[in-house]
Amino acid sequence: MNKVTLNDVSRAAGVSRSTASLVLRGSSRIPEATSDRVRLAMAELGYVYNRHAANMRRSQSMTLGLIVTDIRNPYFAGLTMTIEEAAHEAGYTLLVGYSRDDVERQALQLETMVQQQVDGIFLLPAEGTELAPVCQIVDRSSVPVLQLARYFSEEMDYVGPDNILAGQRLARHVSSLGAASAVLIGGPEYSSARTERIKGLETGFAGSSVAFDASLSAATTTNNAAGGSEGVARVLDQGIWPDCIIAYSDAVALGIYAELRRRNLEPGRDVSVASFDDIAMAELLLPPLTSVATYPELIARKAAEMLLNRIRDSSLDPQRSLIEPALKIRASTAQWRPRT
Amino acid sequence: MNKVTLNDVSRAAGVSRSTASLVLRGSSRIPEATSDRVRLAMAELGYVYNRHAANMRRSQSMTLGLIVTDIRNPYFAGLTMTIEEAAHEAGYTLLVGYSRDDVERQALQLETMVQQQVDGIFLLPAEGTELAPVCQIVDRSSVPVLQLARYFSEEMDYVGPDNILAGQRLARHVSSLGAASAVLIGGPEYSSARTERIKGLETGFAGSSVAFDASLSAATTTNNAAGGSEGVARVLDQGIWPDCIIAYSDAVALGIYAELRRRNLEPGRDVSVASFDDIAMAELLLPPLTSVATYPELIARKAAEMLLNRIRDSSLDPQRSLIEPALKIRASTAQWRPRT
């Protein structure tokens, strides 16, 4: 319980605190003999480096913040794990918060992170995030914020999937199947990612024979299985029977599969299902799920690189980086044929 | 970029730094008029509370650490999210690390957290974690460590599912189906959770007509879908055809479903499949997966409560808390009948 400080170490090693501090940081100005003596003293006394003290003096914390919505969605879990890995590799520790797509909660978490003096924040913005409230919290300390997977401002760095391209690729595939109609189900209504996916789908379907009505999916739900089930139920109960159901994400698709079966409809046979993200599970489902891979690990890597650059040089112009998606065609759409 | 400190605030408000500090902490010794003046100055200057400075003085950090293996498994994701929630509710921020079931990585993360002066650590120990190396890191600062879901020492607090009971309940259900043989697939070989689940299964099968050979599953794999696929492949390739395959976890079961189908075996018809955890997906699979719910949210809540108690009073005896599991019978076992 008796805290060992650098002072104690230096006294035990017969040097000054300054010298011990230099040893700690591996200065070349200290000869082997001395630094060995200091290190030995540290080991013997059970010295623990106090990062808070160092951070306060150097006014940086070697800590990064990450706010995501919900890691029970494996897509976000993958993003999170890779960001943690990249942060650790760069010598940073990671503070996390889960906003659960709630801007209030997100604001609290941002505030905490700012108070904790984080050097940078990865923000996967909650649905409906606006620039002003975020700036109000963040600008007081001028912490750089990187927008992850969704954006709400052109003034801040952003890394995410190329959602428009993803939508286009998926739309072209769906129309090549000969489907006559498609709907989009689920996802956070007020998010750039969803807006972009719709835009991609619309441009991809343009000129094809597929009727895609984005307004159909206006009354949306959440970005999880429950949202998928509800979404399908709502559409089918309206008497609308699309040839292809496009899920906002694989997490949503899981609920769509379940709800279809509750109604004795078999995905991939009675109705095609396609989705975005391509989490590991997509391939393991029956039928395997057609999905546009959006590579959370690549996004996370790029995001870490970009945020660390920004920390080094805050004068850079806002950067945007889009990760190219890849369509993974599987049985949930491959076997499509018109209903009899 | 010009940092605003309490000094600046107090000067602007025409009081001393001490008074401003008292206002910050809502002391009743300061009358409304004064504290309003101080708060106004804070808002006007854009003051940001510096937790590091406060923490150093008070020698506590209001930060907790959480190390888990891999949140792509929704079970751990649920645990993590609930712990974050409980920590925030209690005014703590959360530092996280993902060990990926690697003790080396875990050691680094523990070290970082100790240096960050965390007030307590939730540790979901990586496979093969031993007491000595953990103590070597942690004892220097006497941070309390709570073992989460797996344990390696009786000397530290522990919260987890009642794995033995879970195994027993599952075994009784499987034997009630009339199965003649069962195997366990997947999971971290050197972990208390797996050992206990085996023990529970063995005692549950004792006296029944089910042949359950734990040694069969000795050469185990990882705690994810890939591990499930490999595990099934290995068992079936040995020419062993069990009536029931018990997955270490739902994540593993997902891989088992996939591998069975690759071999034209239908889970729930050609072979029963059962599992542990009961993540949300279990119910949505086809066939819905029989699983023993282990309630990560309850575990997390209890763990948070226990760790906070320990922080308050370190003299308490080591506590153990087991969360009662519940068997959820679904079609993956319900429809079992002897192979023809």
Add this chain to the structure above:
DNA sequence: ATATTTAAGTAGATCGATGCAATACTTTTC
């Protein structure tokens, strides 16, 4: 009118590592 209590506020040391400026102590140079 004085003593006592309470309220309101403050000075200054403190937490532990950092890093500048300065000082010992060698070694080299002229």
Add this chain to the structure above:
DNA sequence: GAAAAGTATTGCATCGATCTACTTAAATAT
């Protein structure tokens, strides 16, 4: 042999909030 150059080391102010001990002013008691 003194000056210069280099090496090894140190003293001390600093980061920003906290908190004990103290002062002053006002209210209440005797």
